[in-house]
Amino acid sequence: MTPSNSSPAGTPGTGKVMIRLENLSKRFPGQKTDAVSNLSLDIYEGEIVVLVGPSGCGKTTTMKMINRIVEPTSGRIILDGDDVTTTDPDALRRRIGYVIQQVGLFPHQTIGENVATVPKLLGWDKARVAARVDELLTMVNMAPETFRDRYPKQLSGGQRQRVGVARALGANPDVMLMDEPFGAIDPITRDRLQNEFLRLQREVRKTIVFVTHDIDEALKMGDRIAILQGPSQIAQYDTPEQILTAPASDFVSDFIGRGASLKRLDLSHVSDITLTQWPTVRVGADNAELLDVLRRSDKGAVLVLDDAGRPRRWVAPDDLDRHPGSPLDQIGLVPEAVVEPHATLSDALNELITARFSVSIVVDAHGVYQGVVDIDQITDAIRSMRAAAVARARARFTEDPAGTPVIGS
């Protein structure tokens, strides 16, 4: 059922299966069909797995079966090697952090008391609970002195979401379940919370099951994405890169929507590609040197760098004629399309489209010139990503012609 060729290479996990869902089904009382039918899925330790799919396809139901808020009708749940399908649900839930879409803070308790819920249930002593509460609030960027004694109604929506996350991290569970945790907030705050959460995850390395219906959120948050296509089918279970470059079916392509290649560029960084060099001179160079550099290249202008190596101006022969004798850093054009290596290719593309010589200048953290990115490099990158993804998909298919790996049923 579950092929073994599913090594999670290229993702941050350890490769150990943390949660295994085996042929899980759920039929709600009084329903004629299964909400989730015979679903199998392996979730690796330390990864964020995103369940995504159209409304009503069973994402929430699948997630809630993991902590048995919804009891499966059949199938097995294996957590860290233990079969927990029929064990004490309260004990199971204390091992699993849970963030629901509506946040569900307890309105009659202070923020501190809310965050202390699980540690208190586990019987920690007062001092240890208090220290943990402060630590957790700090972790989610909420100053404990300011917020500890407030009530949920005294917080903004985004602050409540953070407290919800802190509360779920209460007793440092290995596993977190998050159902649209950043659902009902404005796009700017959502983006900030997502980034904060990804930063936090780099520190805490939890195994996270994350539900969303937003493919862009899935691509951003997921180390691996399961696209659900209705109660009994996982359309694809793969890394965001693979899903974008080698969608397993028309359903997946449709679900990703237009612009998959552009979205793919969000997942690669300037540091992943080899930069091109542009002719440069130092600020102190004379006209002859500049013209010489230019003559030996096929470009129409040189990039003038200051003494520290930082880009200062684009200077073309015209500029020399127009301002004879002026210092090089006072003529020509100020370079605007400047990106750092951690920028995404999509950022670089966005910059270079409007830039003077159709290139983005890449500088390091100190602003020192490293090279440039042009449109050809970006199309090359897209082409090689696609080739690699297709090769990977084909390799898996020959090993396991029955279907996409990791998924049974």
Add this chain to the structure above:
Amino acid sequence: MDFVEFLINRGDDMLELGLEHAAVVGASVLLATIIGVGLGVASYRQPRSREAILAVTGAFLTIPSFALFILLIGPLGLGFLPVVVALTLYGLLPIVRNTITGLREVDPAIVEAALGMGMSRGQVLRQIELPLAWPVIITGVRVTTLVLLGIAAIGSIVLGPGYGDLIFTGLARVGTPVAVNLVLAGTLGVVVLAVLFDVLFYVIRKLTTSEGIR
């Protein structure tokens, strides 16, 4: 005789009757609260038993109080006991109904979050649902108290304690000058008690409701 003069003369009486009245109502409200909240907690999640309990406790209220007091003489005799039993039965409905309403109004997402964090059903009830329903429950208790203060006066026909004594004595002497004063004094006593209880409930509600849901 002037009414004010009458009150001053009967000052000790008024105080004693007031304490008796408050005691019998207080005891009944306490019992009705324990039983009513218990019934509410036991039934709020099952529609069928919920409806049944509301129907039965509602039916109690339709029995004329006069009749109920007299019917209870047989099994319970005269005095304090039949009055407390009758008042408790009358007091159930507002408390049961508000308990059920309060518990059912708790946001299901909050309950799910609590369960998801590993609280047992009992812990969720004690730590989450009851505290959140509390303002609604205590409002029911307050309504019950006001209703029972009035009904308790009628308990005097089975020799129950309280201001009913003055009212029924006045009734027996209709036509004499003192009769009106007696009935007025009894009524005034009940009204004053009602105000005092109301203040008490206001304070209790304030002290026992979390600032977060006020």
